[in-house]
Amino acid sequence: MLPINNPIVVQHLLKDQIDAISPISDEEFAYILSHFVVKKLKKHAFLVQQGDHVKYDYFVMKGCLKAYVADEDTGKEFIYQFAVEDWWVTDREAYFKKSAATINVDCLEDCEVLGITLENREKLGAEMWKYEHFLSVKANWGYNSLQKRLQMMIMGNAKKRYESFIQQYPHLYNRIPKSFIASYLGVSRETLSRLYAL
Amino acid sequence: MLPINNPIVVQHLLKDQIDAISPISDEEFAYILSHFVVKKLKKHAFLVQQGDHVKYDYFVMKGCLKAYVADEDTGKEFIYQFAVEDWWVTDREAYFKKSAATINVDCLEDCEVLGITLENREKLGAEMWKYEHFLSVKANWGYNSLQKRLQMMIMGNAKKRYESFIQQYPHLYNRIPKSFIASYLGVSRETLSRLYAL
Numbered sequence: 001m002l003p004i005n006n007p008i009v010v011q012h013l014l015k016d017q018i019d020a021i022s023p024i025s026d027e028e029f030a031y032i033l034s035h036f037v038v039k040k041l042k043k044h045a046f047l048v049q050q051g052d053h054v055k056y057d058y059f060v061m062k063g064c065l066k067a068y069v070a071d072e073d074t075g076k077e078f079i080y081q082f083a084v085e086d087w088w089v090t091d092r093e094a095y096f097k098k099s100a101a102t103i104n105v106d107c108l109e110d111c112e113v114l115g116i117t118l119e120n121r122e123k124l125g126a127e128m129w130k131y132e133h134f135l136s137v138k139a140n141w142g143y144n145s146l147q148k149r150l151q152m153m154i155m156g157n158a159k160k161r162y163e164s165f166i167q168q169y170p171h172l173y174n175r176i177p178k179s180f181i182a183s184y185l186g187v188s189r190e191t192l193s194r195l196y197a198l
Numbered sequence: 199m200l201p202i203n204n205p206i207v208v209q210h211l212l213k214d215q216i217d218a219i220s221p222i223s224d225e226e227f228a229y230i231l232s233h234f235v236v237k238k239l240k241k242h243a244f245l246v247q248q249g250d251h252v253k254y255d256y257f258v259m260k261g262c263l264k265a266y267v268a269d270e271d272t273g274k275e276f277i278y279q280f281a282v283e284d285w286w287v288t289d290r291e292a293y294f295k296k297s298a299a300t301i302n303v304d305c306l307e308d309c310e311v312l313g314i315t316l317e318n319r320e321k322l323g324a325e326m327w328k329y330e331h332f333l334s335v336k337a338n339w340g341y342n343s344l345q346k347r348l349q350m351m352i353m354g355n356a357k358k359r360y361e362s363f364i365q366q367y368p369h370l371y372n373r374i375p376k377s378f379i380a381s382y383l384g385v386s387r388e389t390l391s392r393l394y395a396l
Contacts, residue, residue: 078353080348092338093345096338125331132330135334140290140337142337142341143290143337146345147290153352
């Protein structure tokens with residue numbers, strides 16, 4: 001893990017994301033960024049591993065990751081979430097409760113992420129209303145997306161789930177192996193191929 | 199809808215909830231409370247109805263409600279959430295985006311709720327860091343609960359879902375009709391009876 005040594009390179013994505021909710025100055029962003037560390041990982045590496053202490057919430061600068069849990073009985077993997085540039089990923093519950101990770105996050109490509117500890121997150125939130133507001137709004141958006149995903153998984157058939165995914169994440173479809181998309185959608189690889197051929 | 203005319207009665211639950219995250223004085227709470235309206239509803243009444251403009255996020259003072267969506271094709275209901283005293287409920291997406299409701303929320307008992315508009319929510323958050331922090335933390339907790347629910351619905355069999363519900367919400371089981379619990383768990387009424395008899 002490296003201290004941030006090139007703020008120019010990493011500045012853009014995160015600042016844009018914060019700006020869209022709470023406009024901030026370059027100085028404010030530089031201060032925020034000083035609370036993050038940079039982490040670079042190779043394809044297949046784990047960012048979070050089940051059982052580990054989860055120290056950071058991660059903002060993705062480069063690459064693509066999947067967050068998943070494996071069923072103890074069946075060994076079947078269920079993918080919660082993919083994360084690409086401009087997305088956040090971690091085991092949120094473990095991060096907030098300082099408990100051991102119950103999910104895994106690994107890299108589908110070489111990745112570069114920015115990590116922030118809970119202490120620094122809370123420190124920034126306490127010091128800057130704008131940052132606390134950003135966190136609050138992001139958490140609400142995340143909740144809404146997750147609720148839609150829950151609804152789709154419970155009520156949507158395979159075709160609806162597939163169409164909804166393509167519509168929502170057109171840029172992910174060719175980037176992520178189909179077997180992982182099938183796991184994310186809760187359908188078999190064969191069903192996905194059939195839908196794709198339609 | 200009535201202005202709040204008896205702060206003594208309604209004060210307790212909401213203040214306790216905020217206090218647990220952001221300790222506030224009685225004066226601060228009185229100020230917060232002045233941004234809410236009281237709404238009383240009879241059993242079976244709708245708090246939110248599909249297609250409606252969603253003006254308020256609601257804190258439940260008394261009663262029990264269910265938030266659900268009906269499948270257009272099958273007519274099957276899927277219950278997202280129950281809400282009892284000390285919980286929040288609304289169509290969150292419609293509330294935040296000022297769009298029409300895509301879900302329904304109705305009363306399983308006579309209910310009393312406190313409603314806050316998005317404008318007042320944002321006003322309070324902007325004026326009081328403590329309130330913005332409360333909103334941020336609550337949103338994160340909500341996200342974590344929803345992620346657990348998603349995992350349980352995708353990976354847990356009927357028995358696991360049932361056991362998890364009983365463990366998490368022991369006080370709800372005897373308060374809510376079994377057919378609604380079955381819908382919440384995504385199992386048939388018959389399966390639920392079988393599990394209950396075990």
